[in-house]
Amino acid sequence: MPNPTITVTVNGAERTVEGRPSVRELLGLLDLDPRQVVVEVNREIVRRPALDTLSLADGDRVEVVHFVGGG
Amino acid sequence: MSVSTTTTPLTDTPFEIGARTFGSRLIVGTGKYADNETMVRAIEASGADIVTVAVRRVDLDRTKEEGVLHHLDPERVFLLANTAGCYSAEDAVRYARLAREAGFNDFVKLEVIGDQETLLPDVDGLLQAARTLASEGFKVMAYTNDDLITALRLEDAGCAAVMPLASPIGSGLGLVNPFSIRTIKRRLAVPVIVDAGVGTASDACLTMEQGVDGILMNTAIAEAREPVAMARAMRQAVSAGRLAYLAGRMPRREVAVPSSPQRGMLD
Numbered sequence: 001m002p003n004p005t006i007t008v009t010v011n012g013a014e015r016t017v018e019g020r021p022s023v024r025e026l027l028g029l030l031d032l033d034p035r036q037v038v039v040e041v042n043r044e045i046v047r048r049p050a051l052d053t054l055s056l057a058d059g060d061r062v063e064v065v066h067f068v069g070g071g
Numbered sequence: 072m073s074v075s076t077t078t079t080p081l082t083d084t085p086f087e088i089g090a091r092t093f094g095s096r097l098i099v100g101t102g103k104y105a106d107n108e109t110m111v112r113a114i115e116a117s118g119a120d121i122v123t124v125a126v127r128r129v130d131l132d133r134t135k136e137e138g139v140l141h142h143l144d145p146e147r148v149f150l151l152a153n154t155a156g157c158y159s160a161e162d163a164v165r166y167a168r169l170a171r172e173a174g175f176n177d178f179v180k181l182e183v184i185g186d187q188e189t190l191l192p193d194v195d196g197l198l199q200a201a202r203t204l205a206s207e208g209f210k211v212m213a214y215t216n217d218d219l220i221t222a223l224r225l226e227d228a229g230c231a232a233v234m235p236l237a238s239p240i241g242s243g244l245g246l247v248n249p250f251s252i253r254t255i256k257r258r259l260a261v262p263v264i265v266d267a268g269v270g271t272a273s274d275a276c277l278t279m280e281q282g283v284d285g286i287l288m289n290t291a292i293a294e295a296r297e298p299v300a301m302a303r304a305m306r307q308a309v310s311a312g313r314l315a316y317l318a319g320r321m322p323r324r325e326v327a328v329p330s331s332p333q334r335g336m337l338d
Contacts, residue, residue, distance in 0.1 A: 011128045030131060036138055037129055038172045043165075045172050063128065065169050066138035069110065070125025070155050071100030071240070071267075071289030 006058035017056070024051040026062065037066045081317045086285060088262050089178065089210035089231035093120045096279070097309045098151065098264065099302070100289025107142045109298050114148065117292065117302035121149045123180055125156070126166045145175055151212070153180040158193070160200035167204050178210040178231070180266075180287075190240040194221050198228055205229030214266050217251035219258060226261050233259055234266035234287060237278055241290045243270030246278045253281045272301075272308035279312025280320070 003018040010030070017029065023046050027034050039046040040063040046054055056062070085092045098121040104110035114122055124139050143150070152170030154163040160183055167179040183200050185193030192215050204211050210231040215221050217235040225233045235255055238244035245268060246252065256263045262284040269275050269288045278286055286309055295301035 011131055013131070030129075032129060036140055038126075038169045040169065045168055047172070048174075064131070065126050066129050067124040067140055067150065067152065067170075067173065068127045069101035069104060069139050070153055071102045071123055071287075 006056065006060075008056050008058070008060045008062055010062045011064055020055040020057065022052050023054050023056065023062075026056060027051075027064070030064070032064065037064050039064050081314065083313065083317060086262075088212065088264075091210075093149065094118075095120045095306075095309075096285035096313060097275075097306055098123065098285060098287040099292060099305075100287070101139055101143070102289050103293040104298065107139075110293070111142055113292050113298040113302040114143070115302075116299045116306065118306045119148070121151050123151045123153050123287065123289070125153055126170050149178075150175045151178050151180050153214075154182050154200075155180075156184070157182060158184050158196075160196040160203065163196070163200040164203050167200075167209060168207075171209065176210075177208055178212065179204060180212050180214060180234070181230075182214045192216055192221075194218075197221075198224055201225055201228040201230050212264065217248050217255065219251065219254050222255045222259055222263075226259050230261060232262040232264050232284075234264045236267040237265050237274065238268030240267040242268055243274075243291060243294075244268055245270050245274035246281070249277070249281050252278070252283060256282050256284075269305075272304040275305050275308040276312035276315070279309050280316050282316050285309075 005016050005018050007014055007016050023039050024034055034051055042061050086096050095118045097117055097119050099114055099117045099119040100123045101110055154166040157163040157166055163181060163183045170179060171177055181200055183193045183196035184190055201211050201213050205228055212232040212234055213225045213230045214234045215225060222233045235252060237246040264285040264287055265278045265283050266287040269291045275286055292298050292302045292305060
C-alpha cells in the first residue's frame with residue numbers, strides 16, 4: 001500500500017509529500033541546509049530543537065527564509 | 072628657542088551599541104551589488120565590522136541562488152538583519168524574530184516603511200514595533216526620519232541606536248538637513264547613526280562632521296562605478312569626518328581674515 005500523502009504550502013507553492021515528515025526531513029527533500037535557513041510553520045517560528053520533533057500536517061503553511069543582500 | 076610640543080591627544084570614545092563595541096563607525100549594506108565577489112571585496116575595503124542583510128524567502132525553484140552567508144563569514148563580520156520591505160509593525164516584528172532565530176545576535180535594523188515612493192518611515196508603526204522588539208530583548212537600531220520628537224520617542228521605547236536619514240534611501244542626495252541631525256545627536260543619549268542618503272565621500276565626511284556616531288550606507292558603494300574604490304573612499308571619509316569633528320572646526324566668518332602678517336610689508 002502506498003504511503004498516504006499530505007499537501008503543504010512551502011513559500012507560497014503547494015507541495016505533496018509522503019507521510020508526515022519532520023521539518024528537517026522537509027528541508028532535506030528541498031535540498032536545503034537547516035543551518036542556513038529559518039522556518040516558520042503556520043506563522044510560528046520553528047526553534048532549532050523542534051526541527052526533528054515537529055511533524056508537518058496536511059494544509060500546513062511553511063515559510064523558509066534566509067539572509068540575502070540588503071541595506 | 073623653546074618650542075612647546077604639548078598637545079592633547081585626540082582619543083576617540085569607543086563606538087558602542089547595545090553594550091557592544093565596534094571598531095569601525097562605517098556600517099555597510101550588502102544589497103544591489105553586480106556580483107558577490109565585488110560585494111565581498113567592497114566590504115573588505117570599507118573596513119566595516121557591521122554589515123546589513125535582509126530576510127527573504129528561499130527561492131525553491133532556483134536552489135543555486137545562494138544566500139548571502141555563502142559569501143560572508145559571520146565570524147569576521149557582524150550581521151545586522153534588517154526588516155526592509157515591511158510596511159507594518161506586525162510584519163517588521165515577524166521578520167526580526169525570524170532573523171534572530173538564525174542565531175547570530177539579537178540586533179535588528181528596524182524599518183517600518185510608510186510610503187513606497189519616498190520609503191519614509193511609518194512613525195506609528197515604527198514606535199510600536201520598537202517597543203515590542205525592545206521588550207523581547209532585541210537591540211533595536213531604528214531607521215527613522217530626521218524628526219527630533221520621533222527620535223526621542225524611539226530612545227524612550229528602548230532602542231539601542233536611532234538612525235535618522237541623511238536623505239531618502241537610495242537617493243544619494245547627501246545630508247539635506249545638518250541642523251536636524253545635529254539636534255538629534257545633541258538631545259539623545261543612545262548612539263545616533265545616520266542611515267541612508269549618502270551619495271559620495273564628501274557626504275559621508277560632512278555627515279560625520281556633525282558629530283554623529285556612525286553612518287550606514289549601501290547604494291553609494293554598490294552603485295558606484297568602482298564599488299571597491301568607493302568603499303575605500305568612504306572608509307577614509309568617515310575617519311576624516313570623525314577626526315575633524317573631534318578636532319573642532321574654526322568659526323565661520325562672513326569677512327576675510329588674512330592668514331599672512333599685515334605688518335612688514337615693503338614701502
